[in-house]
Amino acid sequence: MKRNAYFILAMVALLCATGLIFTTLAQTSSASHTFLPDAIPYGPAPAFVAPGAQLAVLEGNPGAASGDYTVRLKMPDGYRIAPHWHPNRENVTVISGTFKVGMGDRFDESKMGTFPTGSFAYLDPDMHHYAIASGEVVVQVHGKAPLQFNYVNPNDDPSRKK
Numbered sequence: 001m002k003r004n005a006y007f008i009l010a011m012v013a014l015l016c017a018t019g020l021i022f023t024t025l026a027q028t029s030s031a032s033h034t035f036l037p038d039a040i041p042y043g044p045a046p047a048f049v050a051p052g053a054q055l056a057v058l059e060g061n062p063g064a065a066s067g068d069y070t071v072r073l074k075m076p077d078g079y080r081i082a083p084h085w086h087p088n089r090e091n092v093t094v095i096s097g098t099f100k101v102g103m104g105d106r107f108d109e110s111k112m113g114t115f116p117t118g119s120f121a122y123l124d125p126d127m128h129h130y131a132i133a134s135g136e137v138v139v140q141v142h143g144k145a146p147l148q149f150n151y152v153n154p155n156d157d158p159s160r161k162k
Helices: 002-031
Strands: 054-060 068-075 080-085 090-103 113-115 120-123 129-144
Antiparallel strands (some): 080 129
16 A cells, blocks of 8 residues: 555656656746847848848748748838838737838828837738838838848839949
C-alpha cells in the first residue's frame, strides 16, 4: 500500500515538474517576441518609400514570397506617400499621431480622411490610395507577404529616382 502511495506521489510530482518546465519555456519563448515602445528596432525605410521614414519589422518577413508580417512605419510631419496600391490586403493601425489618407489616383489633400491615434483601417487588394503624416506619425501595418508597393504613376516610385 505504501509503495503505491509513493508511486502515485512521485507521478504527481513528475507531472507538476513537467508542467512547470513547459510553462517556463512557453513564457520565455513568447517573451522573446515582444517589443516595448522604446526598444522597437527602427531603421531606414526600404527604397520603395520616400526617404525620411523609419521602418521596424516586428514579425515575419514582408519581402518573403508568403507568410504573415507586421511592420511599423515612423514618419515625420508632412511625410507623403504617393498614390499606390498593393496586391494583398493591407491592415493599418495608427499607433501615434494623425494620419491622413485619400483614395484615388491623384494626391488631393482636400479629399483625405483624418485618422487619429487608435484608428484602424484595412484596404483591399488593388485599392488606390495615398497618405500624409500630420505631425510625427507611427502606423503599424500587418498582412500577408509579400508587401509590394505599386505606384499609380511609376515616376512617383522613389526606388527609380536613384
